[in-house]
Amino acid sequence: MDEDRFRLLVQGVLDYGIFMLDPSGHIASWNAGAERIKGYTPGEIIGRHFSVFYPPEDIAAGKPGRELEIAVAEGRLEDEGWRIRKDGSRFWANVVITALVDEQGVLQGFGKVTRDVTERRAAQEELRRSEEHFRLLVHGVLDYGIFMLDPAGHISSWNAGAERIKGYSADEIIGQHFSVFYPPDDVTAGKPAWELETAVAAGRLEDEGWRIRKDGTRFWANVVITPLFDEHGKLRGFGKVTRDMTERRGAERALRERRRLVGHLVDAQEVERRRIAWDVHDESIQSMVAVGMRLQLLAGRVPEEHHDAVTALDDAVGTAVARLRSLVSRLRPPELDQQGLVEAVAGYLEEVSAQWGLTAQLHHELTVEPSPEAAITLYRICQEALSNIHKHARATRVDVRLSTVDKGMLLRVTDDGVGTTAGATDPGHGHFGLIEMRERAEAAHGWWSLSSTAGAGTTIECWLPTLPDEDR
Amino acid sequence: MIRDVLKEVLETEPDIEVVAVAADAEEAIRLAGQVRPAVAVLDIRMPGGGARAAREIAVRFPGTAILAFSAYTDRLAMAELRTAGVSEYLAKGVPNTQIVDTVRRLGRLSPGEPAC
Numbered sequence: 120m121d122e123d124r125f126r127l128l129v130q131g132v133l134d135y136g137i138f139m140l141d142p143s144g145h146i147a148s149w150n151a152g153a154e155r156i157k158g159y160t161p162g163e164i165i166g167r168h169f170s171v172f173y174p175p176e177d178i179a180a181g182k183p184g185r186e187l188e189i190a191v192a193e194g195r196l197e198d199e200g201w202r203i204r205k206d207g208s209r210f211w212a213n214v215v216i217t218a219l220v221d222e223q224g225v226l227q228g229f230g231k232v233t234r235d236v237t238e239r240r241a242a243q244e245e246l247r248r249s250e251e252h253f254r255l256l257v258h259g260v261l262d263y264g265i266f267m268l269d270p271a272g273h274i275s276s277w278n279a280g281a282e283r284i285k286g287y288s289a290d291e292i293i294g295q296h297f298s299v300f301y302p303p304d305d306v307t308a309g310k311p312a313w314e315l316e317t318a319v320a321a322g323r324l325e326d327e328g329w330r331i332r333k334d335g336t337r338f339w340a341n342v343v344i345t346p347l348f349d350e351h352g353k354l355r356g357f358g359k360v361t362r363d364m365t366e367r368r369g370a371e372r373a374l375r376e377r378r379r380l381v382g383h384l385v386d387a388q389e390v391e392r393r394r395i396a397w398d399v400h401d402e403s404i405q406s407m408v409a410v411g412m413r414l415q416l417l418a419g420r421v422p423e424e425h426h427d428a429v430t431a432l433d434d435a436v437g438t439a440v441a442r443l444r445s446l447v448s449r450l451r452p453p454e455l456d457q458q459g460l461v462e463a464v465a466g467y468l469e470e471v472s473a474q475w476g477l478t479a480q481l482h483h484e485l486t487v488e489p490s491p492e493a494a495i496t497l498y499r500i501c502q503e504a505l506s507n508i509h510k511h512a513r514a515t516r517v518d519v520r521l522s523t524v525d526k527g528m529l530l531r532v533t534d535d536g537v538g539t540t541a542g543a544t545d546p547g548h549g550h551f552g553l554i555e556m557r558e559r560a561e562a563a564h565g566w567w568s569l570s571s572t573a574g575a576g577t578t579i580e581c582w583l584p585t586l587p588d589e590d591r
Numbered sequence: 592m593i594r595d596v597l598k599e600v601l602e603t604e605p606d607i608e609v610v611a612v613a614a615d616a617e618e619a620i621r622l623a624g625q626v627r628p629a630v631a632v633l634d635i636r637m638p639g640g641g642a643r644a645a646r647e648i649a650v651r652f653p654g655t656a657i658l659a660f661s662a663y664t665d666r667l668a669m670a671e672l673r674t675a676g677v678s679e680y681l682a683k684g685v686p687n688t689q690i691v692d693t694v695r696r697l698g699r700l701s702p703g704e705p706a707c
Contacts, residue, residue, distance in 0.1 A: 401636070404662060408683045409592040412600055415687040419603070440684050444662075 136233035139219075142226045144169050144187055156212075156235045158205030169231065172202045174209070190216040190229060199236070211237040264361035267347075270354045272297050272315055284340075284363045286333030297359065300330045302337070318344040318357060327364065338365045381562040389451075389495055396451035404443050411436040445470070452498065460494040461485065461521065464501055468519060475509045477517050484522040493583045496563045497521070497530050500556045504532040504579045507552055512536025512577060527565065527584040538571040556581065593634065593683070597660075600687045601632075607694060613637075616644035623648045628655055629698040632690075635661035635672065642675045649676025656697040660690075 129137050129150055136153030138146060145168050149161040157164075157172065164171075170183035177183070177200070190196040195217050202212040217230040257265050257278055264281030266274055273296055277289040285292075285300060292299075298311035305311070305328070318324040323345055330340040341362040347355050414433040418426055447453075448470070455463040461483045472479035489497060501519060508514050514536030522529050553569065556579070560567035565583035594612060601607045610626045613619035616639025623631055631648055635641035645657050659677040672680055679693055 400662060404683070405593055408662075409596045411684065412593070412596045412687055416596070416600060416603065437684065 134234070136231075138231055140169050140187075140216075140229040140231055142228055144183060144229075147228060153233065156204075156210070156233060157202075163205070172212075172233075174201050174203055177201075186214075186216055187229060190218045191226060194218055202233070210235045211240040262362070264359075264363075266359055268297055268315075268344075268357040268359055270356055272311060272357070275356060281361065284332075284338065284361060285330075291333070300340075300361075302329055302331055305329075314342075314344055315346075315357060319346045319354060322346065330361070338363045339368045340364065378562050378564075381558050385496070385559055385562055386492075392450040396447045399443055399450070400447050404440055404447070407436055407440050407443070411440065449502070455494060455498055456491075459488055460497060463494075463498055464519060464521070467498070467502060467505070468517075471505055471509070472517070476515075477508070478515060479505075479517045479519065482518070482520045482522075484520075485528060486523040487528070487585055489528050489583070489585070493528060493563060493585070496559050496565075496583060497528060497581065500559060500567070500579075500581050501530060501532060503552050503556050508532075508534045508536060508577070511539060514576065523585075524582065526586070527582050530581045531578060533576060533578045535576045538573045538575055539569075539577055593660075597632065597690070600690060601694060604691055604695070607691070607698070615639040616641065616647075619644045620647045620651070623652050623655055627652060630656050630658055630694050632658045632660055632694065633677075635659055642671060645672065645675040645677050656700060658693055658697055 132150060132152045133155055134152055135150075136156045137150045138153050139148040141147050146165050149159070149164055153164075154160060168183075170178050173183050186196050186198060195215065198214045198216075200212060200214075201209045202214075203209060213234040213236045215232045217232075219227045219230055221227050260278060260280045261283050262280055263278075264284045265278045266281050267276040269275050273294055274292050275294075277287070277292055281292075282288055296311075298306050301311050314324050314326060323343065326340075326342045326344075328340060328342075329337045330342070331337055341364050343360045345358045345360075347358055349355050411433050414429055414436060418429040418433065421429055448466075452463045452467065454466050461481070465481050468479040468481055471477065488494075505517065508517055512534045514534035516535045518531075518533045520529075520531040520533075522531075557567045560581045560583065563583045565581060567579070567581045569577065569579050571577040594614075598609050598612055602609050610628055611622040613622050616637060619631065619633065619637070619639075631645075633641045633644055633648075637644065641659065641661070645659060648655055648657060656678045657676060658679045658681065659672045660681055660683060661672070662683045669680055678697055681690060681693060
């Protein structure tokens with residue numbers, strides 16, 4: 120009865136192929152699991168030799184016979200490998216062969232348990248591959264030094280980026296304490312240990328500062344230290360990611376310095392323009408007005424035949440005075456100092472639209488009056504933009520818009536001219552007016568951009584912050 | 592320079608007499624008090640401040656009409672001159688005839704001596 124029930128159990132198991140071989144390896148029994156895994160019905164397989172399950176290369180190597188020999192010799196054999204289904208497809212099998220010996224020690228046959236572990240194997244393979252990829256990724260990254268520290272701060276792994284940045288090879292550095300990267304004063308101050316403690320307490324630490332390469336030179340590093348805990352919450356070490364910011368820091372400083380210089384240049388230029396404007400206004404124009412008045416007096420006194428010549432002289436002086444006044448206004452628009460940006464731009468638009476035959480419109484939505492510096496910058500960019508339109512755009516309409524946007528002022532100058540390709544992609548090339556506009560905007564911590572479609576006009580935009588951020 | 596030629600322009604006219612010429616705002620106010628001209632022509636950029644001189648003369652000697660002579664032509668400058676008590680305003684560079692006509696017109700309206 121028990122034996123019957125046991126037989127039923129074995130017969131019914133689906134996840135394991137469980138069957139018997141006779142002493143020579145011919146199949147003597149077959150269960151549902153074996154049928155499911157290998158595809159044969161009991162009628163098809165019973166009586167055949169079990170080597171039918173092995174790939175040809177295993178058969179050629181005599182593997183089936185050898186497995187039985189080992190099972191006899193050791194009582195049991197476990198193997199993993201490829202096996203063949205009835206339909207010829209392969210599966211990855213875990214196989215246990217047990218020698219069945221009677222009380223007299225005579226071999227009666229073999230019990231064979233086979234499991235299809237193809238999926239498990241694929242999953243393991245996948246995991247192994249992804250771990251390998253990840254390892255290769257970390258190892259190969261050149262821009263970041265990525266390495267591990269043990270809980271006490273000794274280096275336990277090293278990648279190509281760390282080698283490139285710090286100059287040590289893995290052999291030289293693994294096992295050393297990470298404080299070797301810190302300048303002596305930082306080490307004296309206990310900074311390395313403090314950083315690990317802070318990383319543990321806060322879950323992460325980020326720092327920027329000087330670090331030391333193998334050759335003793337310094338670099339400006341951005342460092343992130345992350346504590347690594349196991350599933351029980353025990354500290355297993357630290358991950359450390361280091362970036363060499365020296366170049367970027369240098370580039371930022373150079374850019375800041377350049378903006379500062381351009382800023383000084385722009386200021387100096389404005390001071391000089393204002394001085395010239397005063398000089399022209401107070402000296403040259405006054406003198407020429409006096410000359411004009413005197414010529415008019417003279418015209419009344421000279422003999423009739425010279426009257427026209429003197430009047431013509433007076434007219435020439437009058438024209439020169441008008442030109443000088445226009446020059447003064449361009450050099451330093453009096454409205455800008457006295458009435459603010461909008462009036463100054465309005466005055467300028469009025470003057471040039473008449474002179475250049477443009478229909479100009481000014482929309483203004485400024486809610487904050489710009490600082491004198493921002494006002495002169497916006498005015499100059501507007502002036503330059505209009506001068507470009509006059510020279511190149513062949514436009515008939517210009518819209519100038521001033522608005523308060525994003526804690527700053529936005530100037531937009533749009534024309535309906537032929538459009539331009541200058542400066543759109545390469546502002547550093549050739550067009551001085553465009554470069555100057557951009558530099559002025561950037562010196563004031565703002566931005567400038569030009570967009571243009573051939574035949575459909577050009578738009579220039581310039582934004583300046585209301586409060587210039589000096590440290591940016 | 593303009594002051595000298597302006598004096599000459601006005602003196603050329605038979606019906607206009609230049610009764611005094613001032614070098615700065617102080618002198619202009621003092622002379623206006625002494626000679627009480629019908630018209631005072633002031634350069635807004637004169638030393639000591641033309642606007643200040645205009646204000647003082649307008650308050651202290653209401654019989655004197657004030658003609659301001661300035662290089663500025665913007666609205667703000669004009670508004671400032673009006674509040675300072677200036678009767679008329681001319682931009683530098685206008686023809687002499689316009690200056691003479693304006694002085695003559697202001698002088699006819701004014702009870703004081705026609706002068707500059």
